[in-house]
Amino acid sequence: MKAKNRLTGFLVLLFLFLGGSVMVLPFLWMVLTSFKPFPELFELRFLPREPTLENYRAVLGETGFMRWFGNSLLVASLTTLSVLFFDSLAGYTLARLRFPGKNLVFILILSTLMVPTEMLVIPWYVMSAEKGWINTYWGLLFPGLITAFGVFLMRQFFETLPQDLFDAGRMDGLSEFGVFWRIGLPLVRPALAALGIFTFLGNWNAFLWPLIVVQTPEMRTLPVGIALFSGEAGTAWNLIMAASSLAVLPVLLVFFFFQRQIIEGVVLTGVKG
Amino acid sequence: MRLTLARREALWAFVFLAIPLAFFLYFRILPTFQALWLSLYEWHADPSQRRFVGLEHYARLLTDPVLRRALFNTLLYTLLGIPSQIALGLVIALLLQRVPFGRDFFRAIYFAPYVTPAVAVAWVWSWMLSPHFGLVNELLALLGIPPQPFLQSPSQALPTVTWVVVWQNLGFQVVLFLAGLESIPRQYYEAARIDGAEGWRLFRHITWPLLNPVLVFSVVIGTIGYLQLFTQVVNLNFTDQGGPLNSTLTLALYIYQLAFLRFQLGYAATVTVLLFALILLITLVQLKLLTRRVEL
Numbered sequence: 001m002k003a004k005n006r007l008t009g010f011l012v013l014l015f016l017f018l019g020g021s022v023m024v025l026p027f028l029w030m031v032l033t034s035f036k037p038f039p040e041l042f043e044l045r046f047l048p049r050e051p052t053l054e055n056y057r058a059v060l061g062e063t064g065f066m067r068w069f070g071n072s073l074l075v076a077s078l079t080t081l082s083v084l085f086f087d088s089l090a091g092y093t094l095a096r097l098r099f100p101g102k103n104l105v106f107i108l109i110l111s112t113l114m115v116p117t118e119m120l121v122i123p124w125y126v127m128s129a130e131k132g133w134i135n136t137y138w139g140l141l142f143p144g145l146i147t148a149f150g151v152f153l154m155r156q157f158f159e160t161l162p163q164d165l166f167d168a169g170r171m172d173g174l175s176e177f178g179v180f181w182r183i184g185l186p187l188v189r190p191a192l193a194a195l196g197i198f199t200f201l202g203n204w205n206a207f208l209w210p211l212i213v214v215q216t217p218e219m220r221t222l223p224v225g226i227a228l229f230s231g232e233a234g235t236a237w238n239l240i241m242a243a244s245s246l247a248v249l250p251v252l253l254v255f256f257f258f259q260r261q262i263i264e265g266v267v268l269t270g271v272k273g
Numbered sequence: 274m275r276l277t278l279a280r281r282e283a284l285w286a287f288v289f290l291a292i293p294l295a296f297f298l299y300f301r302i303l304p305t306f307q308a309l310w311l312s313l314y315e316w317h318a319d320p321s322q323r324r325f326v327g328l329e330h331y332a333r334l335l336t337d338p339v340l341r342r343a344l345f346n347t348l349l350y351t352l353l354g355i356p357s358q359i360a361l362g363l364v365i366a367l368l369l370q371r372v373p374f375g376r377d378f379f380r381a382i383y384f385a386p387y388v389t390p391a392v393a394v395a396w397v398w399s400w401m402l403s404p405h406f407g408l409v410n411e412l413l414a415l416l417g418i419p420p421q422p423f424l425q426s427p428s429q430a431l432p433t434v435t436w437v438v439v440w441q442n443l444g445f446q447v448v449l450f451l452a453g454l455e456s457i458p459r460q461y462y463e464a465a466r467i468d469g470a471e472g473w474r475l476f477r478h479i480t481w482p483l484l485n486p487v488l489v490f491s492v493v494i495g496t497i498g499y500l501q502l503f504t505q506v507v508n509l510n511f512t513d514q515g516g517p518l519n520s521t522l523t524l525a526l527y528i529y530q531l532a533f534l535r536f537q538l539g540y541a542a543t544v545t546v547l548l549f550a551l552i553l554l555i556t557l558v559q560l561k562l563l564t565r566r567v568e569l
C-alpha cells in the first residue's frame with residue numbers, strides 16, 4: 001500500500017513537472033533567443049554560443065520601444081487610478097446609500113457587461129474621429145476609465161460591511177464623502193488591490209482599441225508597438241524576442257509580487273461572485 | 274427631519290454617481306445603440322452622404338461566404354478550446370490537490386501565461402512553430418515525427434491557434450478549479466468514505482456535482498472569450514492575417530478588417546450585432562444554469 005502511494009505520488013509530480021515545462025518553455029526560449037546574435041537564430045541550440053546584448057541595445061536604441069513602454073505605463077496607470085476611484089465610489093453608493101432608482105442604475109451599469117468591445121469600438125472610432133481624439137492620449141484612455149465589472153465587484157464588497165461603522169462615522173461628523181473615503185475604502189483594501197492589479201494588467205496588455213485609435217509610431221502602446229514593429233522588421237526574430245522579453249518582464253514582476261491578490265481576484269469573480 | 278435626512282442621502286448618491294453614470298450612458302450605452310443604428314446605414318466619412326439601407330446588411334450576412342467561414346471558425350475554436358482547457362485544467366487542479374509540496378510553485382508556473390501580453394505570447398509561439406527552424410518541430414523530430422507546417426497549413430492552422438489560446442488560459446482554469454475544490458466541505462468525503470465510496474465514485478458523486486457552478490462559470494466566460502478571439506489570431510499569422518485561405522479568421526478579426534481596413538463600418542457594425550446576439554444568448558444560458566440549485 002505504501003509503495004503504491006509513493007509511486008502515484010511520483011507519477012503525479014512527474015506529470016505536473018512535464019506540464020510545467022510546457023508552460024515555461026516559451027518564456028525560456030524567448031529569453032534565450034533574445035541573447036543570440038542573428039546568425040545563431042537558426043541553429044536550434046538551447047544556449048547562445050556567443051551571448052550578446054546587441055538585440056537589447058538595438059531594440060532600446062533604434063526602435064520606439066522606450067516611448068511605447070512609457071505610453072503603456074501612462075495609460076495603464078491613469079486608467080487604474082481612475083477605475084479604483086470611480087468604481088469604488090459607485091460601488092459604495094450602490095451598496096450603502098438609499099436613493100430612488102437605485103436598482104435601475106445598478107441594472108443599467110450591469111447590462112453593459114454583455115456588450116462586446118467589438119461592438120463599441122466602431123462607434124468609439126466614429127466619435128473619436130469627429131472630436132479629434134484619434135492618436136491622442138485621451139483617445140487611448142477614455143474607454144477604460146470606469147468599468148462595470150469593477151463597480152459590481154466593489155458593490156459586493158461594500159455590502160458585506162456592517163452598517164454600524166458608517167453610522168458611527170456620520171455621528172462623528174464626517175461628510176458623506178468622508179465616510180466613504182475614511183471608513184469605507186480602508187476596509188475594502190483587498191478588493192481594491194485585486195481590482196487595481198487586474199485593471200493595470202488588462203490595460204497594459206490591451207491590443208484591439210489601441211491598434212485602432214493610434215496612427216503614428218510615437219503614440220503606440222507596447223503591444224501595438226511590438227505587433228507593428230515585428231511586421232516592419234520582417235524576420236528580425238532576435239529583436240522581436242528581446243522586445244517581447246522586455247514587455248513580459250514587468251508583467252511577471254507584478255505577478256510574482258502580487259500573486260496572492262491575483263489568485264484571490266480570480267477566485268472572487270469565479271467561485272464566490 | 275427624517276425626510277430631509279433621506280433626501281440628503283439621495284442627493285449625495287446622485288452627486289457620487291454623476292460622473293460614473295454619465296460615463297456609462299455616453300461611452301457604453303449610447304455607442305451600443307449607435308452600433309445598431311450604423312448597421313442600417315452605408316457608412317461614409319461625410320455624414321450627409323451616409324445612406325440608409327435598412328436591413329440590407331442583415332441580408333448580406335446570410336449570403337457572405339467569408340462571414341460564414343468566420344462564424345464557423347469561431348464556433349470551432351470554442352468547441353475545440355473549451356473542452357481542452359476544462360479537461361486539462363481539472364486534471365491539473367486534481368493533481369495539484371494531491372501534491373504534498375510545491376503546490377503554490379506549480380500554480381504560479383501554470384498561471385504565468387495568463388497575465389502575459391497576448392501579443393508577446395503569439396510572437397513567441399509563431400517563432401517556435403515555424404516549419405523550418407521552429408523548436409517544436411525539432412522536439413517532434415526527437416520522437417520521430419516529421420516536420421509539420423502548423424500555422425501555414427489551412428488544415429492545421431486553426432487547431433494550432435487554439436492550442437496557443439488553451440496554453441494561455443490554462444492557469445486561469447486551474448486556479449478556478451482549485452478554489453472550487455477547496456470550497457467543498459471535507460465532511461462530505463468523510464461521510465461518503467464511511468459508506469464505502471472510493472476514488473472514482475467520490476469524484477462522480479461529490480466533486481463533480483459540487484464543482485458545477487465553477488464549471489458553468491468557466492464554460493460561459495471561456496465561450497465569451499473565444500467568441501471575441503482576436504489578438505492571438507492576428508499576431509500568430511501576421512503576414513497572412515486570418516491564416517491561409519481564411520482558415521483562422523474569427524468574427525472579431527473579420528469585424529476589424531471590415532471596419533478598419535476596408536472602412537465598411539455599416540456592415541462591420543452588423544457583424545458586431547451578430548456577435549452581441551451570440552454573447553447575449555450565452556449570458557442568458559448562464560443565468561438559467563446558475564440559478565438552478567445543485568442537489569446532492
